[in-house]
Amino acid sequence: xxxxxxxxxxxxxxxxxxxxxxxxxxxxxxxxxxxxxxxxxxxxxxxxxxxxxxxxxxxxxxxxxxxxxxxxxxxxxxxxxxxxxxxxxxxxxxxxxxxxxxxxxxxxxxxxxxxxxxxxxxxxxxxxxxxxxxxxxxxxxxxxxxxxxxxxxxxxxxxxxxxxxxxxxxxxxxxxxxxxxxxxxxxxxxxxxxxxxxxxxxxxxxxxxxxxxxxxxxxxxxxxxxxxxxxxxxxxxxxxxxxxxxxxxxxxxxxxxxxxxxxxxxxxxxxxxxxxxxxxxxxxxxxxxxxxxxxxxxxxxxxxxxxxxxxxxxxxxxxxxxxxxxxxxxxxxxxxxxxxxxxxxxxxxxxxxxxxxxxxxx
Ligand SMILES: *Cc1c(COP(=O)(O)O)cnc(C)c1O
Numbered sequence: 001x002x003x004x005x006x007x008x009x010x011x012x013x014x015x016x017x018x019x020x021x022x023x024x025x026x027x028x029x030x031x032x033x034x035x036x037x038x039x040x041x042x043x044x045x046x047x048x049x050x051x052x053x054x055x056x057x058x059x060x061x062x063x064x065x066x067x068x069x070x071x072x073x074x075x076x077x078x079x080x081x082x083x084x085x086x087x088x089x090x091x092x093x094x095x096x097x098x099x100x101x102x103x104x105x106x107x108x109x110x111x112x113x114x115x116x117x118x119x120x121x122x123x124x125x126x127x128x129x130x131x132x133x134x135x136x137x138x139x140x141x142x143x144x145x146x147x148x149x150x151x152x153x154x155x156x157x158x159x160x161x162x163x164x165x166x167x168x169x170x171x172x173x174x175x176x177x178x179x180x181x182x183x184x185x186x187x188x189x190x191x192x193x194x195x196x197x198x199x200x201x202x203x204x205x206x207x208x209x210x211x212x213x214x215x216x217x218x219x220x221x222x223x224x225x226x227x228x229x230x231x232x233x234x235x236x237x238x239x240x241x242x243x244x245x246x247x248x249x250x251x252x253x254x255x256x257x258x259x260x261x262x263x264x265x266x267x268x269x270x271x272x273x274x275x276x277x278x279x280x281x282x283x284x285x286x287x288x289x290x291x292x293x294x295x296x297x298x299x300x301x302x303x304x305x306x307x308x309x310x311x312x313x314x315x316x317x318x319x320x321x322x323x324x325x326x327x328x329x330x331x332x333x334x335x336x337x338x339x340x341x342x343x344x345x346x347x348x349x350x351x352x353x354x355x356x357x358x359x360x361x362x
Pocket of ligand 1: 162
């Protein structure tokens with residue numbers, strides 16, 4: 001049991017409400033939940049436990065994440081969305097994980113190990129319709145599908161693509177991606193190839209492109225309460241700590257490494273045991289605020305590996321062990337606000353919260 005002051009609290013009821021809201025938006029299509037990156041920092045195995053009765057499929061990035069899910073008892077289909085090495089194929093087959101395939105190079109190995117484990121291995125072809133990352137190019141898809149069909153233990157279960165700009169206000173690029181993907185699916189159909197799962201959209205696409213829903217949607221950030229405009233969908237994670245030292249910094253005295261903040265007057269400060277090793281990014285130094293007792297208090301000086309210093313409103317109150325909200329779903333202090341201060345995106349803020357921070361589910 002970790003009694004340390006710094007912890008993450010996850011609101012389970014709100015999480016399940018977010019999932020149900022997403023399912024409503026996509027008219028009850030099957031929902032694949034992205035749980036890569038330790039479930040966007042929310043804790044992989046617990047999030048899966050609380051999601052498993054609502055979502056149909058889980059998606060991870062790596063074979064290792066997939067094995068962790070199987071070891072925790074998950075029986076749902078599990079997509080491995082990022083490309084893996086050839087040497088990972090035996091484990092992929094042993095743990096019944098489903099790869100997204102961008103090239104024909106590993107088909108023989110997939111066949112060999114599926115036969116070895118006596119399974120039919122479902123495969124999803126990934127199409128690069130404009131992302132320029134993983135995926136076979138559009139003109140390679142027919143040949144790749146035909147090659148897969150030559151292997152008795154491989155089943156072409158799905159075809160998918162990924163959006164590069166679905167959160168952009170200009171919708172032309174995403175519409176182009178959707179149209180190109182639709183054309184490819186139609187071409188396959190004309191050749192008698194009809195993979196049952198056709199999927200393209202992430203959270204941004206779910207919000208803005210109903211034509212991108214196809215037969216399955218893949219949601220990540222929206223399930224955790226971000227990047228959506230629906231008021232029933234809300235952030236579920238609160239990153240909290242407590243004040244462990246209170247003192248007065250005299251006028252002219254610096255704070256933290258490099259003395260980047262100097263007291264203009266005698267100043268009451270609190271020391272909080274959270275730092276960049278917990279995922280409270282160093283780029284927030286002298287920029288972020290935290291909420292203490294309902295008040296916004298500035299982070300002063302450089303953020304250290306394990307501690308930060310904040311300015312407190314007064315010395316009269318006994319601040320020791322007072323709760324501190326680093327970010328959550330309060331008073332505009334969300335992970336999005338923090339992402340702006342740190343000049344990054346909410347995904348990075350959430351996934352940066354390290355394993356050292358205990359997650360509490362309430
Ligand atoms: C992470 C990921 C998603 C989910 O994206 P969100 O923007 O978090 O909804 C969907 N598809 C792929 C391929 C991904 O890697």
